[in-house]
Amino acid sequence: MTQANELTASQARAAMDRGDLRAEDLVQACLERIAMRDADVKAWCHLAAKPSLAAAKVIDRALDQASEQPGAIDKGGPLAGLPIGVKDIIDTADMPTTYGSAVYPDHRPTMDAACVALVRAAGGIALGKTVSTEFAYFQPGKTTNPHNPGHTPGGSSSGSAAAVADFMVPFAFGTQTGGSVIRPAAFCGVVGYKASHGALPLYGVKALSHDLDTLGWFCREVADIHLMRAALVGAPAFVSDPDLKMNGVPKIGLCRTYEWDQADDDCQRAVLAAAKNLEAAGAEVVDITLPPSFADLVDSQKRVMAQNAARDLAFEYYQHRDRMSSHIIALIEQGQGVDFATYQNDVAATVAGRAALQGIFAQVDVLLCPSAPGEAPKGLDNTGDPIFNRLWTLLGNPCVNLPGHTGSHGLPVGVQAVGAMGQDEALLAHCRWMERRVLGS
Numbered sequence: 001m002t003q004a005n006e007l008t009a010s011q012a013r014a015a016m017d018r019g020d021l022r023a024e025d026l027v028q029a030c031l032e033r034i035a036m037r038d039a040d041v042k043a044w045c046h047l048a049a050k051p052s053l054a055a056a057k058v059i060d061r062a063l064d065q066a067s068e069q070p071g072a073i074d075k076g077g078p079l080a081g082l083p084i085g086v087k088d089i090i091d092t093a094d095m096p097t098t099y100g101s102a103v104y105p106d107h108r109p110t111m112d113a114a115c116v117a118l119v120r121a122a123g124g125i126a127l128g129k130t131v132s133t134e135f136a137y138f139q140p141g142k143t144t145n146p147h148n149p150g151h152t153p154g155g156s157s158s159g160s161a162a163a164v165a166d167f168m169v170p171f172a173f174g175t176q177t178g179g180s181v182i183r184p185a186a187f188c189g190v191v192g193y194k195a196s197h198g199a200l201p202l203y204g205v206k207a208l209s210h211d212l213d214t215l216g217w218f219c220r221e222v223a224d225i226h227l228m229r230a231a232l233v234g235a236p237a238f239v240s241d242p243d244l245k246m247n248g249v250p251k252i253g254l255c256r257t258y259e260w261d262q263a264d265d266d267c268q269r270a271v272l273a274a275a276k277n278l279e280a281a282g283a284e285v286v287d288i289t290l291p292p293s294f295a296d297l298v299d300s301q302k303r304v305m306a307q308n309a310a311r312d313l314a315f316e317y318y319q320h321r322d323r324m325s326s327h328i329i330a331l332i333e334q335g336q337g338v339d340f341a342t343y344q345n346d347v348a349a350t351v352a353g354r355a356a357l358q359g360i361f362a363q364v365d366v367l368l369c370p371s372a373p374g375e376a377p378k379g380l381d382n383t384g385d386p387i388f389n390r391l392w393t394l395l396g397n398p399c400v401n402l403p404g405h406t407g408s409h410g411l412p413v414g415v416q417a418v419g420a421m422g423q424d425e426a427l428l429a430h431c432r433w434m435e436r437r438v439l440g441s
Helices: 009-018 023-041 049-066 072-076 114-121 158-165 182-188 222-233 265-280 292-312 314-323 326-336 340-361 390-395 424-434
Strands: 044-047 083-087 125-130 171-176 191-194 214-219 251-254 284-287 366-370 399-406 412-418
Touching: 009 023, 009 222, 023 044, 023 049, 023 083, 023 125, 023 158, 044 158, 049 072, 049 125, 083 158, 114 125, 114 222, 125 158, 158 171, 158 182, 158 214, 171 222, 182 191, 182 214, 182 399, 182 412, 191 222, 214 222, 222 399, 222 424, 251 265, 265 284, 265 366, 265 399, 265 412, 292 314, 292 326, 292 340, 292 390, 314 326, 340 390, 366 424, 399 424, 412 424
Parallel strands: 083 125, 083 171, 251 284, 251 366
Antiparallel strands: 044 125, 171 214, 191 214, 191 399, 366 412, 399 412
16 A cells, blocks of 8 residues: 555645545655654755644645635645655755755754745645755765665755655755756656756755756656646646647657766666657657767866856855865865856857757757766765766756666666756656656556
């Protein structure tokens, strides 16, 4: 029998709408799972157990009162009763926010980040704060991979990915500046969504790179993404079956990228198998070769991120450098060495790359490419390489990790679907069609 905490967000919402599940029972089931498993997984740095249970009781009473009024239950909001993990670089007024750093051990924001405020307004319950790497960069936190504690969960959204993968919570926020949503989603075997750059509110999210930072989240099926988008941007919460909604099957571009040789055998097999299975299911799959200029864009992303970090973390660097890790100090000092003309050239290359992609997306609906180089690396001293995410983060495209494949060591391997910038709804429709077919079922 499926436990309440094992339900996807969409399944849980449907069960509550039917009266088959109470928010209090869902929150309690998540807390029991955390109590059972988090000593090993270490996904959480703060839990708001009592306030979350209290909030769930309020939601249950409201839903009970609305149950006799047709349609009124929807007024509870698209996230009504759903517990959500909040990455610890996102401000919360009622919980500590340490940004994963010794610089802020006791920091208590006075306001919620915009995304948290919107979640609460939509009926969501902020269950606690999930572990982040320091300032959402490479210094690892304490979290382990729930599939094998000797392996990294990825980063920087380490705790969020692990918590969703281990059935501790149906939703958790992440952010991506390099590969901080898609990579841990791949390593932990869950759905990860990075929105188009600029599409979602970032007020109250600690900046690492103002040109690149993007909000995203983790869940366990693509349909769940719509519930959160409904809360944050007012998009439809429930979308009809993609087989009925879409005009025909998607045209998919198999995009190996210029970094393909850095994907291991597990990764390459997963991407190629997904393309084969999608083609067998009726999709048109074509090979896409990116323009030669794209071969330099990963390096552009690295420079832009460093240049931004030197500015966005200037206070911490100049006032509290003694409390910062060598990883973040090295990034900032690298950024201090990026001259303005070089930065301008990288920005211009980004604009040109976006223009070139418009032509590519005139030919295909979605690009299929690696999410990460392979399975989660062994050890907890690093979070893996974001090599297959940097390009799309720089260009601002929406991305989804589609889980399901398994590597040679029994760990998850994901494939990445990339859509045209600003066309998140179209990408999600294609991903709903693709998510089971990538496995050939």
